[in-house]
Amino acid sequence: KLAGKLNPSYSALDKPTPYKDATSYNNFYEFGTDKSEPAMYAGTLKTHPWTVSIEGEVKKPVTLDLDSLLKLAPLEERVYRLRCVEGWSMVIPWVGYSFSELMKKVEPTSNAKYVEFISLADKKQMPGVGSRVLDWPYTEGLRIDEAAHPLALLTLGMYGEVLPNQNGAPVRMVLPWKYGFKSAKSIVKIRFVREQPRTSWNLSAPNEYGFYSNVNPEVDHPRWSQASERRIGEDGFLARKRKTLMFNGYADVAPLYAGMDLKKFY
Amino acid sequence: MALQLTARQLGWLKGVLFVLALLPLARMVVLTVTGQLVEPLEFITRGTGDWTLYLLTITLAITPVRRLTGWNWLIKLRRMAGLYVFFYGLLHFLTFLWFDHFFDVQEMWKDVLKRPFITVGFIAFVLLIPLAVTSTNGMMRRLGGKAWQRLHQLIYVIAPLAVLHFWWMKAGKHLLGQPILFGVILGGLLLFRLKGKLGKAPRLA
Structure with missing residues (x-):
């Protein structure tokens, strides 16, 4: 129900993960901490009407409803690898457009150094928001040049459909070179800011989750290695885990981090 | 007025419990082979860990009960x-x-030595081995009651290590409800023994 024109230059050749797996094995703590809980409980999320307010260091702050978001730029389909910080991965055909299209519309000022993404946190619709796992609302952030990179996808659909609730409906980010949690779901507010924003997982466990959280096989999570991963639905019992690639294989983004010690800025 | 069982009833009970204790494993196998799990490996890792802890608690509860x-x-x-x-x-x-680690023992060792959460889980498992090996009547006789009993007091080291392993696993997400629950239950069961030991009844099991 939501088609995009395939963008082959941003599409991985990996075999897409079965739709059933991608929609029943989710980390979306607003609906519970078990992987199966988002699929069970996200039905209560009301995605219509929905607005995203874009504010902060921009010349043209605006509040957009879903229709305006859908019409803001031509929708593309991009098949991205998704690497979770927990050591598993999927391959998902997303529908959306580069976040830079939105930036063009709101015109960030020269003071805008970072972008902050804020997700919905409504206890009535999201049973997990009562838990103490994280400080709500879920907040994520990017440096402005990361946000402007064409790979950063403002996402409205997947597998040719509108986003299922458990996958972050109705609008989310997808940043394929970063661990999955960096891609905020069910976004209600986007702020352009001067200072590096505090992000939910970094606040919760700063030694485990850094601001950048780029996929990096050389920097371990304190409790497990990040050198390899298991591809959901594809790598079975008899398969050795596959090697994780630097930036999840998206070498395009390397110049963003030139000169940075990625062990320090993990 | 304590409930007594005949040898025959006890035999039945043992048989039933033997089968019951296999059910969690059977469930993991069935869910896996029928393809109902998106990520069976995660499910099995967690399931076997959970059941180790449940059974450890049950084992330690036997004497107090x-x-x-x-x-x-x-x-x-x-x-x-x-x-x-x-x-x-x-x-x-x-x-x-x-x-x-796909049976890469060298890689496994690296993990065991590098990550405290795995280190304590590994030590707890290794310490279980002598207890399992000496569980037979023959071994009990060979060691002698005293030495056997002292050896099996290792379980008082194993249980806290197991809880610590679980605690660290959950700590990253601040989901400490379950580790606290197990810590309290196991602490209570150990305290019960300590009390028994300090009191007039010196027998410790």
């Missing part, structure tokens, strides 16, 4: 319970060795 109720036959079930702790602990370890 026996003393409180006078159901002395409970002691006859303890060896089986303890061996099931080892069984699920072994499966948990094998899951880690197989799926995390």
Whole structure:
């Protein structure tokens, strides 16, 4: 129900993960901490009407409803690898457009150094928001040049459909070179800011989750290695885990981090 | 007025419990082979770990419950319970060795030495081995009651290590409800023994 024109230059050749797996094995703590809980409980999320307010260091702050978001730029389909910080991965055909299209519309000022993404946190619709796992609302952030990179996808659909609730409906980010949690779901507010924003997982466990959280096989999570991963639905019992690639294989983004010690800025 | 069981009833009970303790494993196998799990490996790793801890708690509860109720036959079930702790602990370890490291023992050692959360889990598992090995009547006789009992007090080291392993695993997400629950239950069961030891009854089981 939501088609995009395939963008082959941003599409991985990996075999897409079965739709059933991608929609029943989710980390979306607003609906519970078990992987199966988002699929069970996200039905209560009301995605219509929905607005995203874009504010902060921009010349043209605006509040957009879903229709305006859908019409803001031509929708593309991009098949991205998704690497979770927990050591598993999927391959998902997303529908959306580069976040830079939105930036063009709101015109960030020269003071805008970072972008902050804020997700919905409504206890009535999201049973997990009562838990103490994280400080709500879920907040994520990017440096402005990361946000402007064409790979950063403002996402409205997947597998040719509108986003299922458990996958972050109705609008989310997808940043394929970063661990999955960096891609905020069910976004209600986007702020352009001067200072590096505090992000939910970094606040919760700063030694485990850094601001950048780029996929990096050389920097371990304190409790497990990040050198390899298991591809959901594809790598079975008899398969050795596959090697994780630097930036999840998206070498395009390397110049963003030139000169940075990625062990320090993990 | 304590409940007594005949040898025959006890035999039946043992058989039933033997089968019951296999059900969690059977469930993991069935869900896996029928393709109902998106990520069976995660499910099995967690499931075997959880059941090791459940059975450890049950094993350690036998003596206190026996003393409180006078159901002395409970002691006859303890060896089986303890061996099931080892069984699920072994499966948990094998899951880690197989799926995390694909039997690359050198890689496994790196992980064990580098990550405290794995280190304590590994030590807890290794300490279970001598207990499982000396669980037979023959070994008990060969060691002598005193030495055997002292050796099996290792479980008082193993239990806190197991809880610590679980605690660290959950700590990253601040989901400490379950580790606290197990810590309190196991702490209570250990305190009960300490109390027994300090009081006039010197027997410790």
